[in-house]
Amino acid sequence: MTTLHAKHVLLPDGWADDVTLTLSDGRISSLTGEAADMSVDILLPAPTNLHSHAFQRAMAGLTERRGADKTDSFWSWRQLMFRFLDQLTPEDVQAITAQVQMEMLEAGYAASVEFHYLHHQPDGAAYDDPAEMSARICAAADQTGIGLTLLPVLYQQGGVDGRALGAGQIRFGNDMDSYMTVMQAAGHLIANMPADARLGVAPHSLRAVTPDALKHLQAFQGPIHMHLAEQMAEVDEVEAAYGARPVTWALEHLDIDARWCLIHCTQMTDKETRGLAQTGAVAGLCPITESSLGDGIFNGVIWGEAAGKWGIGSDSNILISLNEELRTLEYSQRLMTHNRAVMATANKSTGRVLFDGTGQGGAQAAGRACGDIKVGQWADLLALNGDATDFIGRQGDSILDTWIFAGTDAKVSDVWAAGRHVVKHGQHIARPEIAEKYRAAMMRLRNVM
Template structure:
C-alpha cells in the first residue's frame, strides 16, 4: 500500500488539510485528514482529482503547428483546415496512430488529465477497405492508452455521409465511412480491444448531423442502450445555415426536437446556439463539450458559457485537435473568451467565489458525466490524482487560481495508483518522443 501526504487536498466536500491518501490495488483505500506526515509517506503540497478530457482526436496531434500558414486563397477557416487534416489522415498507419496517440496521451497526463474521451473515426485502410481486424485502429488507440497509463473512454464514430440529407461521402473521407452493419461489427470489436484496460468505458459517437441521416440515428442508438453518446454539433456558422436549409431547424433545435438528449449525451462545441437552445440543453441534462483552445485555433467562435451556466447547464472540457494540450489553458481560455466577448472580468464565477475553483469543479463533474467515470479523492475511487507544485501565495482555491491563471505547475500525476508523471514529465516521455518524431519525419504535408 502506498501512502501520499498532501498539505492540502480537494475532497468531494471541499478542501482539507493534512490529507493522507492510501492507495491499494489501484484504488484509494482510505483518506485521512488533519494528519502529519509519517515516515515513508510521499509528500506534496496540493492534491486534486485528475480531470477528464472529454474530446480528443489523437491523430491530429501530428498536425500541431502545421496549419499556421494561410490555407485558403482569400481566407482561412475550419473548412480549409479540414482539407489539410484529410491529407494527413490519409497517410498514417495503425503503428503511426499508436505512436501519435501515445505522445498526445503522455502530454495529457502531464497536463492533469487522467481520462480521455477518444472520438475515434479513423477506422479503415487508406483506400477505405476494412482491416482484417475491423478494430485495428481502435487497437492502436488502446495500445497508446495502455503504454501511457491514461484511462480511456473509447467513442467509435459512425460517419456515413458528407452533408445533411444523406449526401454521398467525399473520397477523402473513405477511411471514416461505415454503414450500420459495418459499424455494429466495428463497435463490438472495439469493445474487445479495450477490455484489458483498467477502467475502460465504451461509448458511441454519431459524428454529426451532417454525417448521419434521421433514419440512421435511432438505429445507431439501439446499439448502445447504455454508456456515453457524443456528437459534434453547431460548431460552425456554415453548419447552422446548411441545417436550416435542409430541415428548417437549427442543429441543436433539431436534435432536441427529435431525440431525448438525456444526461448520457455530450454535445461537442454547440458554439452557435440561441437562447432557447441554451435553455433546452440545460434542461435536458446533456453535457456541452467545450474545447476553447481548438475552437480559437479553428476560428469557430465563442460558446455563450455565461448564459448556459445561468440556465443551470453542465459542461466539460476537451483538447479536441490537440494543437496544444493543457488542461489549465482550456479552462483559462473558457473564461477569457467570455471576458473578451463581454468586456468584463470574472464572468463565470459567482460573487465572492474563486473563478478557478468554479471552472475546475464544473469541468470535473461535467467531464466525468460525459465519459462515464467521475474522479474523486475518496475511498473506493480509482487513484487518479494530481499533485500541484508548491506555491507560496495562499491555501485552498488560491492554488487552483494560480494554476489556471498564473504560473502554477503540476508536479506529479498518478493514474490507477501508478505514478505516471514525476516533476512534470511522463515516465516514458523520452521513448514516446522518439517514436513520435520518427512518424512526423516521414509525413508528407
C-alpha cells in the same frame, strides 16, 4: 496498496490540510491523517480530457498559412486535415496517440475520451481486423497508463443531403452493420484493458449520420458523444435540410439526457442554450481548438445560469494545456461580455468554478467514476508543486486562480490515473521511449506532409 499524504487537498466540500489517502485497486479506499508512503504539496482531482482526435497532434503548426482566399476557415482547414490523414499508417497512429496521451498526463489530465473516426485504410478498404485502428488507440493507452474512454465514430455520409463521402472521408465511413462490427471488436479490446477503461458511441454529427442511425445509437447505455452546432455553415446546412437549427432539431427529435456529451455548441441561440442545459447533457468545450478554427464563443453565461454541465477537451491537440484551456474559456466569456470573473459565483472563485466544472463534467462525459477526491472514486489525482514561486502565500481557491491565470502546466509534479503513478517530478515515466517513436513517425511523415 499505496498511501499518499497531501499537505493541502481539494475535497468535495472544500480544502483540507494534512490528509492521507489510501489507494487500493486503483480507487481511493480511505481518507485519514496517518503517515504515508509519499507526500505531495497540493493535491487535486485530476480531470478527464473529454474530446480528443489524437492523430491531429501531428498537424500542429502546419495550417497557419492561407492562399489567395482571405476567408480561410474551418472548411479549408478540414481539407488540409483530410490530405494529411491519408498518409497515416496504424503504426503512425499508435506513436502519435501515445505522444498525445503522454502530453495530456503531463498537463494534469488523468483520462482521455478518444473520439476515434479513422477506421479504414486510405482507399476506404477495411483492415483484416476491423478494429485495427481502435487497437492502436488502446495499445497507446496501455503504454501511457492514461484512463481511456474509447468512442468509435459512426460516419455515414458527406452531408445532410446524403451525398457520398469525399476522398478525404472514406477512411471514416461505415454503414450501420460495419459500424456495429467495429463496436463489437472494440468492446473486446476494452474488456481486456484495465478496469477503468470504458466504451461509448459517437455519431459524428447531424451532417454525417442519418436520423435513423441516431435513433438506433441513442439506445446505447453508456457515453454518447456528438459534434453539434460548431460552425455557421453547419447550422445553415442542417436548417435547410431539416427545417430547424441543429440544437433545436436535436432537442425535438433525440432523447438527450445525462449520457450525452455535445461537442462545441458554439452556435446556439439563448433559448437553445437553456433548453440543452436542462437536459443534463454535458457541453464538451474545446476552447483552444475553437479559437484556432474560428468556431465562435460558447454561451457560457446563460449555460451557467441554467445549471448546465460542461467539461474540457483538447480536440485537435495543437496545444495540450489544461490550465490554458480553462483560461481561454474564461477569457472568451470576458471578451464577449466585457466583464471580469464571468464564471465565478458568490461562493467560488473563477478558478474554482472552472476546475470543479471540468472535473465533474469530464467524469460524466467519460462514464468514469472520478472528478472528486472521495472514497470509492478512481484515484485520478493531480499534484502541484507547492514550492513554485507563484504559490508563495497562496491558500485555498487562490491556488487554483494562480495556477490557471498566472501559471503553466509546468507546475504539475505528479499524476495518478486510476492509481497508476504515471507522471513523476513533472515527467511521464516512459517519456524517452514514447518520444522516440513519435520522432520516428514524424520524420517519415515530413516527406509526405
